Amino acid sequence: ISSIYQLSEEQLAVRDAARDFAQSELWAGVIERDEHQKFPAEQVKKMGELGFMGMMVSPEYGGSGLDTVSYVLAMEEISKVDASCSVIMSVNNSLVCWGLEQYGTEEQKQKYLPRLCSGEIIGAFALSEPEAGSDATSQRTTAEDMGDYYLLNGTKNWITNGTTASVYLVIAQTNPELKSRGINVLIVDKDTPGFIQGPKENKLGIRGSDTCSLMFTDVVVPKENRIGADGFGFKFAMQVLAGGRIGIAAQALGIASGALELSLKYAKERKAFGVPIAQHQAIQFKLADMATNIDAARLLCLQAATDKDHHADYAKSGAMAKLFASKTAMDAAVEAVQIHGGYGFVKEYHVERFMRDAKITQIYEGTSEIQKIVISREILK
Ligand code: CAA
Ligand code: FAD
Numbered sequence: 001i002s003s004i005y006q007l008s009e010e011q012l013a014v015r016d017a018a019r020d021f022a023q024s025e026l027w028a029g030v031i032e033r034d035e036h037q038k039f040p041a042e043q044v045k046k047m048g049e050l051g052f053m054g055m056m057v058s059p060e061y062g063g064s065g066l067d068t069v070s071y072v073l074a075m076e077e078i079s080k081v082d083a084s085c086s087v088i089m090s091v092n093n094s095l096v097c098w099g100l101e102q103y104g105t106e107e108q109k110q111k112y113l114p115r116l117c118s119g120e121i122i123g124a125f126a127l128s129e130p131e132a133g134s135d136a137t138s139q140r141t142t143a144e145d146m147g148d149y150y151l152l153n154g155t156k157n158w159i160t161n162g163t164t165a166s167v168y169l170v171i172a173q174t175n176p177e178l179k180s181r182g183i184n185v186l187i188v189d190k191d192t193p194g195f196i197q198g199p200k201e202n203k204l205g206i207r208g209s210d211t212c213s214l215m216f217t218d219v220v221v222p223k224e225n226r227i228g229a230d231g232f233g234f235k236f237a238m239q240v241l242a243g244g245r246i247g248i249a250a251q252a253l254g255i256a257s258g259a260l261e262l263s264l265k266y267a268k269e270r271k272a273f274g275v276p277i278a279q280h281q282a283i284q285f286k287l288a289d290m291a292t293n294i295d296a297a298r299l300l301c302l303q304a305a306t307d308k309d310h311h312a313d314y315a316k317s318g319a320m321a322k323l324f325a326s327k328t329a330m331d332a333a334v335e336a337v338q339i340h341g342g343y344g345f346v347k348e349y350h351v352e353r354f355m356r357d358a359k360i361t362q363i364y365e366g367t368s369e370i371q372k373i374v375i376s377r378e379i380l381k
Contacts, residue, residue, distance in 0.1 A: 048119015079254025
């Protein structure tokens with residue numbers, strides 16, 4: 001890590017603990033979980049026990065009380081091995097726990113945070129809909145105000161932890177005439193009558209993570225389950241996503257560094273034309289490009305995390321980190337497959353999975369095009 005960032009003893013210890021956990025507990029079964037779309041239930045439980053599921057939550061609510069820099073370091077290490085585990089971790093930490101701790105009532109925090117942090121339960125964040133992805137203000141799901149409760153109707157799409165979560169933060173429209181200022185965010189428990197989860201999507205990548213649609217039919221949600229004031233839901237979504245994007249940037253960074261580590265090792269071992277392929281300049285240049293982009297991506301991730309830790313504005317730096325790191329992940333993974341030749345095309349060598357997993361980092365928590373909209377709006381202000 002660049003000497004610009006002087007990591008503290010504590011931050012280095014978190015990084016090392018995440019690295020040890022990923023290498024010893026995630027590496028062995030990762031190919032099988034990917035192949036069979038197997039949710040890493042045991043591994044997530046362990047992540048909870050080790051404090052990785054509520055990293056930034058105050059110890060008062062059962063969290064680890066760490067900073068965003070530590071979170072980025074842990075996300076990178078876990079993503080180097082298993083990006084499915086890291087997206088489960090990312091949604092739980094930066095969207096669900098952070099949102100609840102920042103904006104929830106004392107009662108909501110007490111009720112959900114300790115179990116979310118310990119890994120006993122998992123959270124999900126439901127903004128996207130079949131017809132509202134990038135255009136997130138076009139919410140069709142409605143939360144009709146019925147006095148002391150909301151009546152929730154509609155469909156959410158592509159929800160991470162969709163079948164495995166116990167608690168869902170659901171964004172829905174209450175006052176369409178107020179547009180984005182008429183949207184609310186409601187806490188919905190899994191077993192609430194009228195709430196059903198669709199089947200798991202069969203995905204290109206992050207196959208260990210479960211993604212599904214959610215259907216709400218006349219679901220009664222008590223008013224005390226609303227987070228923040230009436231109409232705060234869209235701002236809530238934007239605020240949590242601003243931080244979430246730092247986590248996804250770190251996920252992309254991890255995929256890229258994992259691809260580089262495997263490529264360096266392979267290039268030194270594999271011989272062609274009498275020498276290790278690492279001695280061919282074409283391979284050296286690929287490795288040099290990968291390493292340079294990875295260092296740049298890491299600096300952007302640490303910059304965004306530091307902005308958040310220092311309470312500076314991080315919407316732009318987080319979007320830049322995600323935009324750049326996700327492209328770095330995609331490019332590095334494609335080159336890693338190339339460096340591995342035919343071996344790169346089969347599952348045992350891991351890099352084909354990195355290539356499939358990398359793609360999602362350019363799509364979720366705002367596509368690369370959306371990150372450019374966020375960045376350009378900020379710099380044109
Ligand atoms: N913080 C606080 N408020 C914000 C904000 C921010 N970072 N960004 C926007 N807002 C506010 C605006 O100020 C505005 O409020 P007012 O009306 O009170 O002024 C309101 O939100 C609406 O904003 P815009 O007018 O800018 O809305 P827009 O329609 O132009 O859309 C957008 C803006 C950035 C494109 C937004 O729709 C967006 O981020 N889209 C992408 C959605 C997304 O990222 N989805 C991810 C789903 S979760 C996920 O994917 C998880 C996973 O995979 C693991
Ligand atoms: P669209 O918005 O239809 O975009 C299609 C294309 O048009 C994209 O290339 C996009 O960049 C481009 N485009 C759209 N508008 C513009 C514009 N104004 N300018 C330029 N280009 C534009 N959502 C959740 O709420 N919670 C989750 O937990 C979650 N997890 C996910 C997990 C997975 C595996 C996947 C695939 C998605 C997940 N999502 C989740 C949804 C994800 O955030 C959306 O897929 C994403 O925001 C894009 O929305 P969309 O798919 O509707 O694409």
